[in-house]
Amino acid sequence: MTKAILGAAVLGLAPIWATSAAAEMELSIYSGWQTAPHSRISGDYPGGGSYDALIGWEGRSFEMPPYYGVRGMWWRDEQLGFGLEFTHTKVYAPDDERDALGFDSLELTDGLNILTANAMYRWPDKWGSLTPYVGGGVGVAIPHVDVETAAGDKTFGYQYTGPAARVIAGAKYDLNERFAVFGEYQFVYSSNDADLDGGGSLKSDIKTNAINVGLSLKF
Secondary structure, three states: OHHHHHHHHHHHHHHHHHHOOOOEEEEEEEEEEEEOOOEEEEEEOOOOOEEEEEEOOEOOOOOOOOOEEEEEEEEOOOOEEEEEEEEEEEEEOOHHHHHHOOEEEEEEEEEEEEEEEEEEEEOOOOEOOEEEEEEEEEEEEOOEEEEEEOOOOEEEEEOOOEEEEEEEEEEEEEOOOOEEEEEEEEEEEEEEEEEEOOOEEEEEEEEEEEEEEEEEEEO
16 A cells, blocks of 8 residues: 555656656655644543553654655756655554553554645855755645454454645755755654544544655756
């Protein structure tokens, strides 16, 4: 499913890339340290009953599957660009908080996958090879919902759970005419309303913070 999402992102960029052969295209990949602050979760258990609690999510960025992102940009001119971005974010409920709610598994870890359409602005040629930039985007959350209750009801699969948005600020350093490295801060918000097998539900507005480092290819 993750590969299918990435493929859709690439296909979505194709018409934009074909618009102007003279435009600068940029493909970036990144990873980094991703965390998630507390957020409230609520819903219904499969079979009856409800729950409501504050969860101190864990990101575990470097555990498998790892946190990563892919971004494609079409720079219309020296400063303004548009594109698509996919981020494979993760959140785990701590064991003690999960157990207290009556769950054996409570995580979105084969991605709290976020796909957005972005607009970005940059300031080239002011600090030599270093180019600061900011950006933002809106899109959708398509997480892999991995939830199992103590009673044995298990939900395991991808779902569209609601809208999402991101904010980005960083700087890129040109290694040569084709390649650049970058570092950035990224904030992502997603509103998630998932269905649990057996008739239950899970709702949570999840926010993540990340410090990313990555590599860009220009063509």
